[in-house]
Amino acid sequence: MSLLRPLNKVPHGQNATVLIIGSEGVGKHDLAKALVDGDAECPVQIRTASILPLPEKNDSERPRIDFVVFMVDLTRVESMKSVLNSLEQLDARYSLGKSCFAITKVNDPDRRSVAIESLMEVSEAYGITAIFGELETEEEKQCLANRILRMVEVASGFKPNITPLLLETVRVPNVTEDL
């Protein structure tokens, strides 16, 4: 079974490689452009896919994936379903700070088809950060991209003495039960 593994290849050293996963029409290329234009310490290379697992025949030419972004569109249930299916194909070590959810179309609560709470439960269960944002205007795209880039830099090793697991230990969990 070809799970996506974080450590089975030699790291690139100069680039950070990000894989964006999301169903059609969710905005992967917009986000990819914003990530490339964002202010990161290192050049960022982006790959996109609509589902995992990635096809095996190109596996040798692919670089090591440092960070995985799952995009969910709140107005489309299907994007959530395909992301959940892809999550099963991800190696568990990616959830230690090397992946995140990027959730878009948050502005209009009337058009929302995905219950945010079920999304939060999934993010808690897998231990993956959820970042909410929008891709409508340039500023919003840059804002979302910069937040993701902070995590990407740490995950690719461009911040000395900080590992993704260290950041995970200080991440505040989402408490949904009554206290």
Next chain:
Amino acid sequence: MSNLQRNTETPSVQPIRNTTFGTFSRSTRRYTPFTKTPKSRRLCISTAVRDIHRTPTPSQQTVDFKGLTNKTWKVYRLTPLYRFSAETKDQKWYGRLLSSHIETENQKSFVLDEDIPEKAIFSWYKGLKVGPDDEEALQIIIKGKSRNGNGVDVIVLTAFLLCVDLEDNPVDKELQQHFTYYPVMIVKGPVHSQNILTSWLERQFDCRVNPSTFSSLQLACIVAMWSGLCTKPIQKSKQVELLYKVPAECEGMSKITYSLCAQDCKDLWDSIHDSGSDEFTEVETQTFIRSIESHFYYYSKFDSLSIESHFYYYSKIRLSAMQLYRVGTPVMMLGSEGRLKIFSSQHALIILRHLTELSVEKFVP
């Protein structure tokens, strides 16, 4: 795959409101300023009619809501009314105030195509006060001249301020004597008269009147709950309808109407939902609606009753990528912009109760 079952408790456990505010403040602080958190226990709604039968009075059982059925209403949600008095003499006084407001509005603007409103009458509408916290439902009728110029008196606008089976009043205890809370208002009439009514209510009682909107999630929940509600043999003409809006990228098609036989929906819901219990979880609702949509999509192995899969098998259209904007069941029809039509008067209470609950959820004091 994580377990998405939600822990549900009976509605009698307090404090449900505190949970709402707790999650609301935690979410806005933590994640984003623009989400409004749905209540974590919002689905503890009793679907059974037995809940209504627990509070009968002999006179109420013979009420049939003729005034409410088979008309298209626009649903509004209201904030609490300040200094609303329930005495009969004040009813007449409010009627006079509203009539004079209508006159000033008529002088200000001139609307050609609609009936001209003139006089307002306030009265109580019996039969909708079910729970202990409820207010008596208020009926406002505005009469006027018809636009044909015959001089015939017609009813221009009908409005009801409702509060059906409110579980606990969200207004603070100390303020309850000053504020009357009607969560829902349903109005039928021309737009101009509706605006006159809402502006008068806002000025007179210092409240806010907003049109209710329903998200796709809420509409899906409604269709899951009520598509099988008619226990009598269901007439062939009344089907379960779901209307989807197609995204703009697909040219040539703007919306999809999906009609189903109501008996099949009832069978599907009975197979998903444990019919002994009063409550249902969000997982059951989601299973129901996804199986309807996947019957539309393809015939998959594990949910053999999937309606969405059936649809896909024939049409290759994924309904879950579309936005659900109107649902119709044998008992009622509801659109996301707030248009409601009730077909069955025996289920009117349940429907209005659910609307009250949805409206209360959006209320933040």
